Amino acid sequence: MGEVDPGVDLAAVVERFLAEHDPATTDRLEFLRARYDAGLAWVWFPEGHGGLGLPAARQSEVDAAFAAAGAPDNAPRRNVIGLGMAAPTILAFGTEEQKRRFLRPLWTGEEIWCQLFSEPGAGSDLANLATRAVRDGDEWIVNGQKVWTSSAHNARFAILVARTDPDKPKHAGLTYFVCDMTDPGVDVRPLRQITGEAEFNEVFLTDVRIPDAYRIGEVGQGWRVATATLNNERVAIGGRAAPRESGMIGKVVEAWRSLPEKRTPELHDRLLRLWVEAEVARLTGIRLRQKLAQGQPGPEGAATKVTFARINQQLSALELELRGEDGLRYSDWTMVRPEQVDMTGRDHGYRYLRAKGNSIEGGTSEVLRNIVAERVLGLPPEPRVDKDVPWKELQR
Amino acid sequence: MSELDLLYSEVEEDLRATVRGALADRCTPAAVIAMYDGDRSAVPGLWKTVAVELGLAGLLVPEAAGGAGASAREAAVVLEELGRAVAPVPFLTSAVIATTAVAGTGAALLGELAAGERVAALAVPLTTGPDAPLPALDLTADGRITGAVTSVAGALEADVLLVPAGGGLYAVPAEHARIAPVVSLDMSRQLADVAFDGAAGELVVADAEPAVRAGLRAGAALLASEQVGLARWCLAETVAYLKVRRQFGRVVGGFQAIKHRLADLAIAVDNGVAAARHAAAALAADDPDVPVATAVAASFCGELAVTAAEEAIQLHGGIGMTWEHPAHLYLKRAKADQLALGAPGSHRARLAELVGLPG
Numbered sequence A: 001m002g003e004v005d006p007g008v009d010l011a012a013v014v015e016r017f018l019a020e021h022d023p024a025t026t027d028r029l030e031f032l033r034a035r036y037d038a039g040l041a042w043v044w045f046p047e048g049h050g051g052l053g054l055p056a057a058r059q060s061e062v063d064a065a066f067a068a069a070g071a072p073d074n075a076p077r078r079n080v081i082g083l084g085m086a087a088p089t090i091l092a093f094g095t096e097e098q099k100r101r102f103l104r105p106l107w108t109g110e111e112i113w114c115q116l117f118s119e120p121g122a123g124s125d126l127a128n129l130a131t132r133a134v135r136d137g138d139e140w141i142v143n144g145q146k147v148w149t150s151s152a153h154n155a156r157f158a159i160l161v162a163r164t165d166p167d168k169p170k171h172a173g174l175t176y177f178v179c180d181m182t183d184p185g186v187d188v189r190p191l192r193q194i195t196g197e198a199e200f201n202e203v204f205l206t207d208v209r210i211p212d213a214y215r216i217g218e219v220g221q222g223w224r225v226a227t228a229t230l231n232n233e234r235v236a237i238g239g240r241a242a243p244r245e246s247g248m249i250g251k252v253v254e255a256w257r258s259l260p261e262k263r264t265p266e267l268h269d270r271l272l273r274l275w276v277e278a279e280v281a282r283l284t285g286i287r288l289r290q291k292l293a294q295g296q297p298g299p300e301g302a303a304t305k306v307t308f309a310r311i312n313q314q315l316s317a318l319e320l321e322l323r324g325e326d327g328l329r330y331s332d333w334t335m336v337r338p339e340q341v342d343m344t345g346r347d348h349g350y351r352y353l354r355a356k357g358n359s360i361e362g363g364t365s366e367v368l369r370n371i372v373a374e375r376v377l378g379l380p381p382e383p384r385v386d387k388d389v390p391w392k393e394l395q396r
Numbered sequence B: 001m002s003e004l005d006l007l008y009s010e011v012e013e014d015l016r017a018t019v020r021g022a023l024a025d026r027c028t029p030a031a032v033i034a035m036y037d038g039d040r041s042a043v044p045g046l047w048k049t050v051a052v053e054l055g056l057a058g059l060l061v062p063e064a065a066g067g068a069g070a071s072a073r074e075a076a077v078v079l080e081e082l083g084r085a086v087a088p089v090p091f092l093t094s095a096v097i098a099t100t101a102v103a104g105t106g107a108a109l110l111g112e113l114a115a116g117e118r119v120a121a122l123a124v125p126l127t128t129g130p131d132a133p134l135p136a137l138d139l140t141a142d143g144r145i146t147g148a149v150t151s152v153a154g155a156l157e158a159d160v161l162l163v164p165a166g167g168g169l170y171a172v173p174a175e176h177a178r179i180a181p182v183v184s185l186d187m188s189r190q191l192a193d194v195a196f197d198g199a200a201g202e203l204v205v206a207d208a209e210p211a212v213r214a215g216l217r218a219g220a221a222l223l224a225s226e227q228v229g230l231a232r233w234c235l236a237e238t239v240a241y242l243k244v245r246r247q248f249g250r251v252v253g254g255f256q257a258i259k260h261r262l263a264d265l266a267i268a269v270d271n272g273v274a275a276a277r278h279a280a281a282a283l284a285a286d287d288p289d290v291p292v293a294t295a296v297a298a299s300f301c302g303e304l305a306v307t308a309a310e311e312a313i314q315l316h317g318g319i320g321m322t323w324e325h326p327a328h329l330y331l332k333r334a335k336a337d338q339l340a341l342g343a344p345g346s347h348r349a350r351l352a353e354l355v356g357l358p359g
Ligand SMILES: Cc1cc2nc3c(=O)[nH]c(=O)nc-3n(C[C@H](O)[C@H](O)[C@H](O)COP(=O)(O)OP(=O)(O)OC[C@H]3O[C@@H](n4cnc5c(N)ncnc54)[C@H](O)[C@@H]3O)c2cc1C
Pocket: A114, A115, A116, A117, A118, A120, A122, A123, A124, A125, A147, A148, A149, A150, A151, A200, A357, A360, A361, A362, A363, A364, A365, A366, A367, A370, A382
């Protein structure tokens, strides 16, 4: 395979692909696998791994051409963590072998991924995590408890951070792994949340065996790899390319336009302010993407995520108030285990409650403000009394 | 709608460096503070530097008409830097608003403005937004203009006023008007009340309204970049101060309450940059989205600059309240800018019509 011409007409490439793979007659999975093999999955990935080595901004041309042809997509909402976090991390830190094994079925959605990071004793202070991985020949034996694990009940694989050296200070003793969720030592238990459903889980790991070939990055380098994952997570949450009036603002303006009798001047004023803020946040996301073009996101993603969380919460609250009496009704409290997470899905009550998680998941807004203050503005770091102390001596 | 480039090009960054360098030399805070005590002596030299030596007066004028043939994107970068220095020059009023208003004409005035030989001001109150009712002065049968306009920005620096009268736009030499300086909240863009008693003018645009609105729209769209420049200075200056100011045995910028306020401000400034860049890029591309982009940027950045200046003063403590420290220059300019060319609320009201969100 030669270098791809940066000026390549992607719509034409898709058209040629479609001529050979008619979406109407090709099996969905076969179609998606062929699309991956043709480099049309994520064009900014390298050739051979579902991409063409082009700027990420050009993906929209490909997606539009496939959508116009009525082609099946890879149901990205079902695999948010796989696509948004696991894949870029594996691409940046994985071996060729790992990329070949994991990326294709991840992209096609055959294998769903989850994120085994947070623990009962390690949330914002993720580096304090206690799940232990002990080397045993070509394998690692893992024991511990993870919590708040979204989609663990659907997942085939997980990205996992575990402690491999308790004698080192907390950041230095971590290692990053891929964990097979079908291992008999993995026990996934639903955790019901504020919306009534169980989107996240507790995951108990008991003598789980992970081949050393599933280690991502060097032993002891887990914090660095995890930071790359988290930066990608914040961009994935806050920096999405989206058309005007999409996401939460789309839901609220839809309600506003269909409920003229509910409008008040006070709500109108708040709506317009939030419309402006949502549009500005969207433009900020576009600008961030243009800046990143390629390469790994830095701490800037933290800023977009703080804004995204605040606006979503204010907008979903506004919709409830706009609906008045209807805002007092909730669709259904039945405990279900959703196949996918759609923060703007279901009804207004669900959106209002689910949005509360936006300022907690993927780093709380307080912690993200610390990151902006320290890494963007260069202000002094928070006192870190535990930074240089061996992890095993820390008080927990 | 193809995606507009919201970054700064290399050429734009070079332009920024040039303007910043010139202003650092020739636009000191002390000179701007002196304007509040009536000393406007810094203005002519500074304007000569900006308009003629740097050749920025003609940025928005095509080369064929004697200008630099640049676009709103470059003008926006200049305004960011002028805002950063609260520079007391009539760039916005003459090189953006008045120039845009006469851009479609073949009038000699356009070339003279581009060369920095003349300075123009549109004779409307500074508060006039691009969609607001416009003042119109009386025009007698023999083409003489009579009437008054209050709170005009750029009139003190102008040698020609562009006056909407009797449906047309007239160029009236400043000496034919009575221009009374106003003690203004923002003396770095001092206002004047302007009156005409049968003044003779030259018709430059037959149909004034679209020309005036185009000028005001460009002004409102690009004012957002000035506001970003003001906000950036406030953030950078406050962060720098709080990295060295110590209380309770610690650097004050290390207290989390302060860090979070500054982080929120940094996030808001980042958002403002995107909004202002988008408005400038839309204007430069003559994109159909200009009205929405302008309303969004004006609404957002108008409030951003005020917030930034208020935070700068609060987080400087007592020194921020003094005449000597430049923070007050930024608050006065930011507050005046917020009311200029349509207050944020009026831009949002217009937005409600543009995007179909009736009250
Ligand atoms: C809906 C949802 C889905 C999630 N999905 C996943 C997942 O799939 N995988 C996964 O690994 N995790 C997941 N999480 C976990 C999430 O990352 C953590 O909840 C988060 O990092 C916060 O940790 P914590 O819950 O332990 O809160 P704590 O860290 O205990 O925080 C408690 C409060 O203290 C504040 N705080 C903490 N430290 C500081 C500080 N230094 N300065 C100022 N304030 C501070 C916090 O902002 C918060 O307000 C999910 C969470 C939610 C809500």
